Amino acid sequence: MLFVTRWFYRNIAGLEVEPGGLTCAVCGLPMAEGKPQDKVFRKTFNDHDKLACPDEPNVCPACEWYFDNQQLRFSHWYVTPDEARVLAREDIVPLILELLKTPPVSDFYLLLSRTKKKHVALRGRLNAAGCLSLRINFEEYLVDVDHQVLGLFSNVITLRQYHGWDEIEADAYLPYAILRWPSFGDFERTREAVRPWLNTPQYELARYLYSPKLREDGLL
Numbered sequence: 001m002l003f004v005t006r007w008f009y010r011n012i013a014g015l016e017v018e019p020g021g022l023t024c025a026v027c028g029l030p031m032a033e034g035k036p037q038d039k040v041f042r043k044t045f046n047d048h049d050k051l052a053c054p055d056e057p058n059v060c061p062a063c064e065w066y067f068d069n070q071q072l073r074f075s076h077w078y079v080t081p082d083e084a085r086v087l088a089r090e091d092i093v094p095l096i097l098e099l100l101k102t103p104p105v106s107d108f109y110l111l112l113s114r115t116k117k118k119h120v121a122l123r124g125r126l127n128a129a130g131c132l133s134l135r136i137n138f139e140e141y142l143v144d145v146d147h148q149v150l151g152l153f154s155n156v157i158t159l160r161q162y163h164g165w166d167e168i169e170a171d172a173y174l175p176y177a178i179l180r181w182p183s184f185g186d187f188e189r190t191r192e193a194v195r196p197w198l199n200t201p202q203y204e205l206a207r208y209l210y211s212p213k214l215r216e217d218g219l220l
Contacts, residue, residue, distance in 0.1 A: 003027065003029070005066045007084065009066070017060050017062050018032040019032060023056045024063055025037055025057070025058060025063075026063035026066075029052075034064070035058060036059075073118065074113065074116045076111065081107065089208075093153065103132060109121075109137065111137045152194065153210075159190055159194060
């Protein structure tokens with residue numbers, strides 16, 4: 001069930017949904033009253049497969065509010081029952097490190113919007129309190145992140161000191177660029193560490209969050 005729309009509603013609008021005997025098509029949660037789907041969704045809406053209960057006729061006030069506030073999809077979010085925090089891109093890796101080091105005592109969502117064109121909250125998956133790994137909703141991807149993935153982030157930063165994205169993704173490196181490495185062994189070890197991750201959601205996330213400043217600040 002998609003609690004995240006209710007948490008947005010509570011933390012941003014300051015409102016709660018009155019419980020009742022009806023079920024919301026979007027989040028699957030109980031409600032006293034709602035609005036028909038055709039009054040909430042635009043004709044271009046094509047994410048019915050992401051709804052919790054698509055055959056239910058009505059949408060709760062929280063999910064209706066979410067669809068009326070599409071600017072929410074333009075930001076990255078850290079959302080808990082008590083907080084909806086906008087994240088700048090440079091805030092995301094520090095937050096990931098914090099959450100992996102000290103898993104929070106509350107459930108949470110981490111929603112990342114790359115193109116701003118998706119209904120990100122509909123794809124969100126809950127991180128249970130105390131979880132030792134992260135489930136990051138990265139638009140069409142659901143990305144599991146642990147310390148191995150942080151190692152990928154670090155190795156991508158190392159490769160990018162000497163090589164372009166095209167080289168990395170084709171796994172075809174220019175000889176003159178390889179000669180810039182301190183040693184061929186360093187190059188091979190880093191290349192082999194990244195190679196299994198190519199064409200994975202984890203790699204796409206590493207590329208999106210790439211910043212040399214992460215290394216400069218001692219984070220990776």
